[in-house]
Amino acid sequence: xxxxxxxPILYIVIPCYNEQEVLPxxxxxxxxxxxDLSAAGKISADSRVLFVNDGSKDRTWEIICDLAKSDPxxxxxxxxxxxxxxxAVLAGLMEAKDRCDxxxxxxxxxxxxxxxxxxxxxxxxxxxxxxxxxxxxxxDTDTFFKRFSAECFYKLLNAMGAEVVYNHADYRLMxxxxxxxxxxxxxxxxxxxxxxxxxxxxxxxxAYERHERIAGxxxxxxxxxxxxxxxxxxSLSVKPIRFITGFGVIVALISFIGxxxxxxxxxxxxxxxxxxxxTSIICFVSGVQLxxxxxxxxxxxxxxxxxKQRPRYIISERTWEQEPKD
Numbered sequence: 245x246x247x248x249x250x251x252p253i254l255y256i257v258i259p260c261y262n263e264q265e266v267l268p269x270x271x272x273x274x275x276x277x278x279x280d281l282s283a284a285g286k287i288s289a290d291s292r293v294l295f296v297n298d299g300s301k302d303r304t305w306e307i308i309c310d311l312a313k314s315d316p317x318x319x320x321x322x323x324x325x326x327x328x329x330x331x332a333v334l335a336g337l338m339e340a341k342d343r344c345d346x347x348x349x350x351x352x353x354x355x356x357x358x359x360x361x362x363x364x365x366x367x368x369x370x371x372x373x374x375x376x377x378x379x380x381x382x383x384d385t386d387t388f389f390k391r392f393s394a395e396c397f398y399k400l401l402n403a404m405g406a407e408v409v410y411n412h413a414d415y416r417l418m419x420x421x422x423x424x425x426x427x428x429x430x431x432x433x434x435x436x437x438x439x440x441x442x443x444x445x446x447x448x449x450x451a452y453e454r455h456e457r458i459a460g461x462x463x464x465x466x467x468x469x470x471x472x473x474x475x476x477x478x479s480l481s482v483k484p485i486r487f488i489t490g491f492g493v494i495v496a497l498i499s500f501i502g503x504x505x506x507x508x509x510x511x512x513x514x515x516x517x518x519x520x521x522x523t524s525i526i527c528f529v530s531g532v533q534l535x536x537x538x539x540x541x542x543x544x545x546x547x548x549x550x551x552k553q554r555p556r557y558i559i560s561e562r563t564w565e566q567e568p569k570d
Contacts, residue, residue, distance in 0.1 A: 252345035254281065254291040254365065257336035259329055260308070261298040263352045267307050270354045271295075275317055277358050286365050291344070294319045295352075296336040299326030305561075312563035324560040330434040333414055335557035341423035348417045350378075356415045357452035364417040367448050374422045374445035378415030381451040407441045409449065416440065432556060488536045495532060 256274055260267060274293045281287045297305045297320065308320035321339055323332065333349050340347050346368055350356050356378060364376040414436055418426070426443050441447075 251282075251285060251288040252365075252368070253343070254278070254287040255336075255340035255344040255347045256291075256293045256361075257296065257333065257340055257347050257349045258293065258352050259296045259298055259332035259336065259349075260300060260304050260352045261326065261329070261332070262300045262302045263304050264300075264302040264307060266353050267295075267304060267311075270352055271307075271311055271318070273354065273358055275315060277361055278317055281362065281365060286362070286369065288345075292317055292319050294321070294336050294340055296320075296332045296339075297322040298329070298332035299323050309563055318563070320563040321559050322561040324558040327557055328434075329414075330436050331557045333436060334434060335559060337418065337423055338427060338557075339559070341420050341427065344420060346417055346419050347423065348415075350415050351413075355455050356413075357455065360415070360450050360452035361417075363450040367450065368417060368419065371448065372446060373417075373448045374419040375440060375443070375447035376417040377409045377412045377447065377449045379409060379449045379451050380411040380413075380454045382453060408438050409441065412437060412449070415452075419445075421445070434556065484539050488539055491532070491536075495529065 256278065258274065271293070278287070278291050278293060282289045282291060295308045295311070295318070297308055299322075305320070305322050308318070308322075311318040312320050321335065323335060327335075337347055337349065346365070348361055348364060350358070360378055364378070367373040367376045418440070422440075422443055422445050425445075426440070429439055429442075431439070
């Protein structure tokens with residue numbers, strides 16, 4: 245017997261940045277999935293596809309507006325400027341949380357298997373799971389370098405203390421109940437795949453195969469992946485600072501032993517001029533100090549940004565009329 249008796253309203257939240265090539269192809273796929281789930285009695289007919297334009301420079305927003313005019317199941321919001329993938333997903337989730345029972349966030353490129361949504365909705369309805377993570381079962385379509393770097397990415401995050409689900413990106417189902425609690429997380433530096441597990445509630449995972457991008461080019465090169473990993477670590481963990489502390493203690497002990505050794509050698513009359521060794525030691529310690537200052541500075545920079553409490557997203561346009569204020 246189903247735990248959730250009523251048909252939940254589902255909003256599929258899709259961040260878009262310069263997706264004019266792929267959007268006309270994948271948009272009908274998302275609409276078909278909404279209609280299929282509704283016809284099967286798994287979700288309400290009031291469910292919607294919500295596109296979030298993240299300050300695209302091409303015709304993405306124009307296409308979203310045309311889609312919204314062609315079918316009421318399409319909705320769209322436009323950010324005032326490009327704020328990044330994580331902020332775009334957050335904007336869509338926060339916009340949808342008071343309008344639906346569940347959301348599923350997914351990228352626009354068609355690489356994530358849309359049919360996994362069926363299992364996600366079933367886990368919510370039949371098992372009462374408030375969060376359902378989409379987990380990639382294999383990465384056969386990825387290059388060796390991308391597959392290797394992605395696996396290292398997740399292992400590094402877990403090693404540094406960031407609680408993330410292995411091989412999970414931002415394809416997940418979240419209930420309105422979870423979203424309402426998640427709205428209390430006020431961080432400016434966002435790393436959603438590490439923040440969502442912190443909310444808690446009953447959760448599970450659904451495995452799916454990742455496909456090749458249907459059209460267009462990827463907007464997540466190695467540089468952005470590295471930046472995301474660093475943001476995830478420094479936003480959710482203090483292990484790097486603890487590592488620096490431990491490393492500093494080790495270097496200090498070695499230096500202390502070196503000083504004792506130098507004094508003993510001086511008393512024994514074994515000292516000789518050692519310009520090269522002294523220069524090497526100075527360069528090594530100086531390098532360590534600069535690295536440590538850089539990591540600590542990254543944390544201080546994030547503290548600085550958090551204290552400003554700037555808005556994480558600003559919506560400039562919607563494809564529907566806003567309700568008038570009382």
